[in-house]
């Protein structure tokens with residue numbers, strides 16, 4: 001099992017301010033700093049982090065990735081996973097309490113604190129993916145000699161993998177056992193949950209130089225931040 005301590009999930013203050021749109025290098029106001037402190041207190045008191053992962057063979061994953069046949073004609077993952085040495089299906093949730101608290105704050109018109117807690121929780125869920133990647137890499141380092149493998153998480157709904165891919169992923173992984181369910185639009189509940197496949201292989205398999213048609217609408221080119229895209 002992967003351990004998700006809150007101390008590792010908690011985002012850096014600068015990352016939260018950046019997510020809220022504060023320009024880099026700007027000094028947050030006293031009110032903003034107080035809101036962030038309160039949001040971090042709620043993050044610690046309301047989070048119930050749980051994750052689940054299962055190794056999966058490449059040929060079996062090919063069927064899951066194909067999903068309902070609605071993926072983009074060309075995707076980064078289609079070129080990456082066949083060259084992987086190890087695949088793990090993965091899902092994680094921060095739990096229902098923190099999502100409920102965010103909804104409660106918005107419903108009670110406390111938009112300021114609700115927005116900060118929402119940003120903290122989203123960044124923490126993203127950080128869970130980084131923790132899972134490191135977990136796969138450390139397991140591999142213990143089992144193999146030679147070049148270290150690089151693990152990255154790829155998720156339905158991103159980079160041409162259609163969101164309906166969640167259906168087969170959930171059928172195989174069964175994240176319901178940690179409290180995550182899918183609605184008719186394939187969105188996860190609780191909201192602060194992530195899912196996908198952890199792809200481990202030589203670092204080079206994760207790099208691509210193509211610019212895909214859907215990249216034009218991408219609002220968060222995480223491929224660049226993660227050193228995957230050579231150009232975009």
Ligand code: SF4
Pocket residue numbers: 076158159160212214215218219220221222223224229232
């Ligand atoms: S630009 Fe966006 S959509 Fe395109 S590969 Fe990178 S993360 Fe994916």
